[in-house]
Amino acid sequence: MSTLKHKGKGPQSLTANELREGLNVWLTKDFEWSRDFSDALLSEDADVIEKMQTIGDRDTDTNLVVGVYFIDVSAETGLPSRYRERFRVKGPSYDTAFELNPNSKPRE
Amino acid sequence: MYRYDEFDHDIVQNRVKQFRGQVERRLSGALSEAEFRPLRLMNGLYLQLHAYMLRVAVPYGTLNAKQMRQLAMIADKYDRGYGHITTRQNIQYNWPELTDVPDILQDLSDVEMHAFQTSGNCIRNVTSDPYAGATAEEVEDPRPTAELLRQWSTMHPEFTFLPRKFKIAVTASKTDRAVIRAHDIGLEILRNSDGEVGYHVIVGGGLGRTPIIGVTLKEFLPRAELLPFLEATMRVYNRYGRRDNKYKARIKILVQETGIEEFSKQVEAEYASLKPSEIAVSDAEVKRITDYFKGPDFADLPEVDAGYQSALDQDKDFAFWVENNVADHKVVGYAIANISLKVSGRAPGDVSSEQMRSVADLSETYSFGEIRTTHQQNLILPHVKVSELHSLYKALKTKNLADGNVGLITDIICCPGMDFCALATARSIPLSQAITERFIDPIRQRAIGEMQIKISGCINACGHHHVGHIGILGLEKAGVEFYQIKIGGDASENAAIGDVTGPGFSYEETVDAIERLVDYYIEIKQGDERFIDAYRRLGMAPFKEVLYGAG
Numbered sequence: 001m002s003t004l005k006h007k008g009k010g011p012q013s014l015t016a017n018e019l020r021e022g023l024n025v026w027l028t029k030d031f032e033w034s035r036d037f038s039d040a041l042l043s044e045d046a047d048v049i050e051k052m053q054t055i056g057d058r059d060t061d062t063n064l065v066v067g068v069y070f071i072d073v074s075a076e077t078g079l080p081s082r083y084r085e086r087f088r089v090k091g092p093s094y095d096t097a098f099e100l101n102p103n104s105k106p107r108e
Numbered sequence: 109m110y111r112y113d114e115f116d117h118d119i120v121q122n123r124v125k126q127f128r129g130q131v132e133r134r135l136s137g138a139l140s141e142a143e144f145r146p147l148r149l150m151n152g153l154y155l156q157l158h159a160y161m162l163r164v165a166v167p168y169g170t171l172n173a174k175q176m177r178q179l180a181m182i183a184d185k186y187d188r189g190y191g192h193i194t195t196r197q198n199i200q201y202n203w204p205e206l207t208d209v210p211d212i213l214q215d216l217s218d219v220e221m222h223a224f225q226t227s228g229n230c231i232r233n234v235t236s237d238p239y240a241g242a243t244a245e246e247v248e249d250p251r252p253t254a255e256l257l258r259q260w261s262t263m264h265p266e267f268t269f270l271p272r273k274f275k276i277a278v279t280a281s282k283t284d285r286a287v288i289r290a291h292d293i294g295l296e297i298l299r300n301s302d303g304e305v306g307y308h309v310i311v312g313g314g315l316g317r318t319p320i321i322g323v324t325l326k327e328f329l330p331r332a333e334l335l336p337f338l339e340a341t342m343r344v345y346n347r348y349g350r351r352d353n354k355y356k357a358r359i360k361i362l363v364q365e366t367g368i369e370e371f372s373k374q375v376e377a378e379y380a381s382l383k384p385s386e387i388a389v390s391d392a393e394v395k396r397i398t399d400y401f402k403g404p405d406f407a408d409l410p411e412v413d414a415g416y417q418s419a420l421d422q423d424k425d426f427a428f429w430v431e432n433n434v435a436d437h438k439v440v441g442y443a444i445a446n447i448s449l450k451v452s453g454r455a456p457g458d459v460s461s462e463q464m465r466s467v468a469d470l471s472e473t474y475s476f477g478e479i480r481t482t483h484q485q486n487l488i489l490p491h492v493k494v495s496e497l498h499s500l501y502k503a504l505k506t507k508n509l510a511d512g513n514v515g516l517i518t519d520i521i522c523c524p525g526m527d528f529c530a531l532a533t534a535r536s537i538p539l540s541q542a543i544t545e546r547f548i549d550p551i552r553q554r555a556i557g558e559m560q561i562k563i564s565g566c567i568n569a570c571g572h573h574h575v576g577h578i579g580i581l582g583l584e585k586a587g588v589e590f591y592q593i594k595i596g597g598d599a600s601e602n603a604a605i606g607d608v609t610g611p612g613f614s615y616e617e618t619v620d621a622i623e624r625l626v627d628y629y630i631e632i633k634q635g636d637e638r639f640i641d642a643y644r645r646l647g648m649a650p651f652k653e654v655l656y657g658a659g
Contacts, residue, residue: 020135021205022160063137067155083587084526084533088157092527094537095202096458097188 011042011073013080014052015088016065024088025065031055033065037080037089042073109170109478110255110400112220119262120217123224127151128210135207150230152200152223153209157530162204163226164216168236168254168278169197169481173468176479178219180464186212191464193449193457195521195572196275197235197481198226202528224262229270231261231342237279237286238482241403242490244438245281247297247305252398253334254278256389259397260335267342271349272357274342275314282601287483289313289322289603290575292359293341300328307334311341311371312363317567319574319605320360323368325375331394336384337375344374404476404491409441419498426501428550429512434497443494445475447487447504448511448519452544455537456522457485466507474500485521486514517559517626518544521572525565525582526589532565534582534589535615539563542619547626556626558638560599575599577640578622579606591618595625595651596643607648610656621655628654 014027018035025033026040031051034040043049049070056068072081080086112120127147134144148154152163164179171179179199183191186208187201194200204212216222225233234254241249257276261267267274277286280297288294294310307329313322329337345359348366363371420427435444447467449457459467467487471479474496475489482488492500504510513519520543523529525536540563547553562576566583573579579594590612597606613621628651629639643651 017155017159020207022155024158060141061137063135066141081587083584083589084157086587087526091158093535094455094527094541095188096190096455096460097203099454100189100460 009072010075010081011044012049012052012070013037013040013042013073014056014068015040015071015085016056016059016068019063019066027052027055033059040073042078109172110167110251110397116220120220120222120224123151123222124210124213124217127213131206131210146228148206148209149227150224151209151213152226153204153206154227155530156202156528157526157532158528159203160206160209161200161202161528162209162212162223163194163198163200164221164223165226165233166198166221166481167258168234168240168251169238169483170240170251171479171481173471173477173479175219175221176464176468176471178215178221180461180468182212182215183461183464185215190458190460192455192524193459193481193485193487195483195485195523195570196226196233197238197483198233199481202524227273228268229272229274230268231257231264231270231274231276234258234261235275235277235286235291235483237281238480238488239285239435239444239490240280240480241401242437242442242444243281244436245283246438247280247299249398249401249403250278250280250295250297251401252394253280253295253297253307255397255400256335256394257338260338266339266346270342270346271351272354272359274345274359284599284601284603285482287572287575287599287603289601290315290319290572290599291322293325293338294322295334298328304330306330309337309341312360312368313603314358314360315569315572315574316358317355317569318358318360319569320364321603321605322360323363325368325372332388333384335389336382336387337379339387340379340382341375343378344371348374404478406439406442406491407493409439409493409495411440413441413495416494416497423498423501425510425512426498428554429501429510430497431554432512432516433514437491439491441494443492443497445489445492445497445500446482446514447489447509448514449486449509450513450519450544451508451511452518452548453541455524455527456520456540459487463507463509466503466509470500470503473503483521484514484519486519512550513553515558515560516553517547517556517561518553519560520544521560521562521576523564523566523571525563525571529565529570531568532582533567533584534565534591536563536565536571536580536582539580539582539591539615539618543622546619546623555630556639557636558640559626560597560640561622562597562599572599573597574605575603576606577638577643578625580618580622581612583612589615591615593618593621593625593655595648596640598640609648609652624654625651 296308309326310322311325433446480488522540526532564571575597594606598604
């Protein structure tokens with residue numbers, strides 16, 4: 001039985017963390033996982049959302065990802081509705097790693 | 109400092125092997141995340157907003173050079189080249205991968221370190237005065253007591269699944285540098301009227317969403333009764349602490365709801381039912397532990413060093429650094445040197461691997477290889493010859509570690525906030541940087557004097573904002589950050605919870621608001637009065653008016 005609960009409104013995206021590396025990922029149109037939110041599948045279609053849920057459960061069970069959940073996405077901006085989720089998409093606004101390694105940039 | 113005995117080695121090595129197996133089983137699917145989560149948390153591994161985070165224990169904030177170099181190696185090999193000193197004197201890494209964590213724990217164990225008790229509902233890493241063993245103020249070095257508590261609490265079978273986490277701090281000076289009154293249990297080592305050394309036991313303090321200053325549970329507890337008495341206290345908490353609501357599960361809530369008199373009776377009744385001799389350790393064991401902290405072989409040095417006096421006269425930046433960052437040592441001719449990790453443009457408490465190695469090298473050159481971490485998120489070299497302070501300062505300067513701002517307005521305690529933390533509601537690091545930039549002028553900082561700004565990115569208060577002279581709490585509404593300001597908090601022996609000034613400010617407005625408070629204080633300060641003293645003298649009204657206008 002699925003542990004996912006889709007209670008959102010408007011376009012939905014499915015997010016999780018990679019089990020091994022821990023980084024944030026979003027389910028893509030190809031039903032793979034991407035670290036880049038711009039690849040994310042956004043859908044309001046109930047059938048598609050159900051399939052997203054199935055994939056999320058499967059990839060949790062196969063230990064690919066951890067902590068899968070749906071997020072609301074703003075139809076206007078194409079970005080997550082919640083402030084916290086926008087932060088997960090953008091990455092930290094500050095990281096000492098940026099100073100130590102100027103090539104490591106926050107995700108846009 | 110303490111060296112592992114065979115039991116410590118076995119415990120740590122076995123834990124590494126155990127966790128390696130647990131990770132393998134998690135990756136294979138033999139363990140679900142629900143099953144694995146409490147196991148990883150027992151080893152300091154969190155899943156944060158963007159990635160895993162590993163918190164490494166630094167018991168009572170004491171490190172040696174070898175350990176610091178290993179922490180630097182771990183930062184480079186497994187993380188992104190830096191670590192973050194926390195308000196529990198620990199160090200955490202923001203970007204480890206799960207598959208590397210068993211190797212990290214192995215590397216830590218090689219230098220007698222681990223990540224026990226840095227998470228979970230157990231007795232957490234015991235903190236202490238970072239000046240321990242160096243300050244003349246102390247009755248005795250508090251670290252043998254902290255080490256005793258570490259050994260007693262490590263994997264204690266009764267206290268591994270408490271209602272909630274449990275934090276203990278130990279100090280031995282009247283000046284409180286360990287915030288003992290904001291701990292579940294705070295211990296102050298003192299002498300009674302007969303000259304016997306024992307403990308003033310404070311219970312039920314804490315910050316978080318319900319900030320409370322701890323109250324006295326025992327005015328004077330004889331030394332030999334420490335462990336049995338704490339065991340009795342923990343048992344009462346374990347039995348009656350609430351498990352139905354995690355927000356009401358800390359001992360502070362139990363003490364408030366029970367009342368300190370009744371709580372004290374319960375502890376005494378529990379104590380009476382114990383056999384103290386089965387819990388207390390022998391004098392020989394106390395001596396064995398204490399002997400590890402005897403301290404280095406200090407040289408006999410003159411009270412005055414002409415070279416030092418001359419450097420103070422000729423190098424004004426050095427004199428400023430000494431004024432704020434150097435404290436008196438118990439041994440003539442030595443000093444305690446604070447290394448500020450509150451560097452302009454850097455997150456408070458962050459230290460690069462290169463800086464870690466430099467501090468390790470400098471500790472060997474100047475401080476018998478000893479290093480301390482502080483709850484203020486700085487580092488300390490505890491035993492520096494006064495005659496060598498100037499050369500230490502010049503060496504620190506080349507590593508961007510010579511900011512002379514300890515205790516001043518830019519020495520900000522700050523949690524990771526929304527930039528890293530899964531629980532945060534607003535950013536705290538960028539705000540701390542903006543405040544630092546506004547007050548960067550050292551002359552202005554000196555004019556403001558002692559000032560503690562503390563910033564938390566959510567109500568869990570990891571940035572200690574409740575006890576900041578100025579405390580800032582980051583919140584979010586409808587996708588917009590705003591910041592509530594408190595004033596009048598105090599983390600010292602005169603501990604106090606700050607008062608909320610009024611409605612919050614936007615991110616853009618907050619630095620201006622802080623500046624208005626500070627400018628007003630400068631205008632009305634009397635003599636050497638600190639900001640906190642001025643607030644106590646005048647009360648909230650004038651400060652509120654400065655922030656929000658009249659009426």
